[in-house]
Amino acid sequence: MSETLDDAATIARVAARLAAAERIAVITGAGISAESGLRTFRGATSAELPPDMQSLWKEFDPATLATPAAFARDPAMVSKWYDCRRLGCLAATPNPGHLALAALQRLMEAKGAGLTLLTQNVDRLHQRAGSRDVVELHGTIMDWRCTQTGQHLTPSDSAFEAYPPKSPFSTEGLLRPDVVWFGEMLPEAAVELAREAAASCDVFMSVGTSAVVYPAAGFLFEAKGNGAYTVEVNLEATPASTAVDASLRGSSSVLLPAILRAAFGEGALR
Numbered sequence: 001m002s003e004t005l006d007d008a009a010t011i012a013r014v015a016a017r018l019a020a021a022e023r024i025a026v027i028t029g030a031g032i033s034a035e036s037g038l039r040t041f042r043g044a045t046s047a048e049l050p051p052d053m054q055s056l057w058k059e060f061d062p063a064t065l066a067t068p069a070a071f072a073r074d075p076a077m078v079s080k081w082y083d084c085r086r087l088g089c090l091a092a093t094p095n096p097g098h099l100a101l102a103a104l105q106r107l108m109e110a111k112g113a114g115l116t117l118l119t120q121n122v123d124r125l126h127q128r129a130g131s132r133d134v135v136e137l138h139g140t141i142m143d144w145r146c147t148q149t150g151q152h153l154t155p156s157d158s159a160f161e162a163y164p165p166k167s168p169f170s171t172e173g174l175l176r177p178d179v180v181w182f183g184e185m186l187p188e189a190a191v192e193l194a195r196e197a198a199a200s201c202d203v204f205m206s207v208g209t210s211a212v213v214y215p216a217a218g219f220l221f222e223a224k225g226n227g228a229y230t231v232e233v234n235l236e237a238t239p240a241s242t243a244v245d246a247s248l249r250g251s252s253s254v255l256l257p258a259i260l261r262a263a264f265g266e267g268a269l270r
Ligand code: OAD
Pocket: 028, 029, 030, 031, 032, 034, 035, 040, 041, 042, 043, 044, 062, 066, 120, 121, 138, 180, 181, 182, 207, 208, 209, 210, 211, 212, 213, 233, 234, 235, 236, 238, 250, 251, 252, 253
């Protein structure tokens, strides 16, 4: 991606804010993992993207797959779809966007400041990039839980032998992914941490999310209402674009490292 002069000026402004910040909050969405080969839900379908990065929702209707009712109706199909996605996440590796956020957290901590990373992603790529205390607003596909007892397990790196997988914790129970489905509540502790971060940060960044799914999309507006400097990094415009102080249009795997270098110097990513 080539940077325009406008981009360079905006990157410099954002970098100055980050360098001066005591508390940063970042929320990420599927877009940050797109360049790790994982498909987004409703993002860009640009011709430059290979087919496996095009919008998931074109092939799968979320109302059919990502709801408790869908699982009750067809647990075999829904659990198989999630297990395929789980294996895809395991096969993927973090990209420079994930690595830049992990580096930013380390840099903040080294100066006695802090960064809270909120994610809507279920893929665990932030943790594998080195980010700590990641707040998983929509759960994770890497853990599954018993429909009867709620007990969790982390499945092996291979596919389940049969669908739906039976729970080892109860005779009647099945295993379901530990993700938040449409119509379910977000984990209370995660929402609490997100609210705290939005209330206390100097800079709030929204990265690779279409900013349409609530309550996650609301945290940027809460932070703005509390006086934070707000930034969006996205390939395309979203409902947040006109609200933020700085909107950077482009790939997070290019822009996040560029912002870090501008804020903390060339060594920032080492
Ligand atoms: P979406 O698929 O809705 O949006 C992805 C966003 O990433 C779009 O705005 C794209 O423009 C942007 N994007 C794509 N590639 C990018 C790149 N390389 N760099 C920067 N931006 C890029 O995904 P989410 O916003 O994460 O919820 O979706 C939110 C929630 O909707 C998901 O967590 C999921 C879904 O329903 C649940 O399953 C509960």
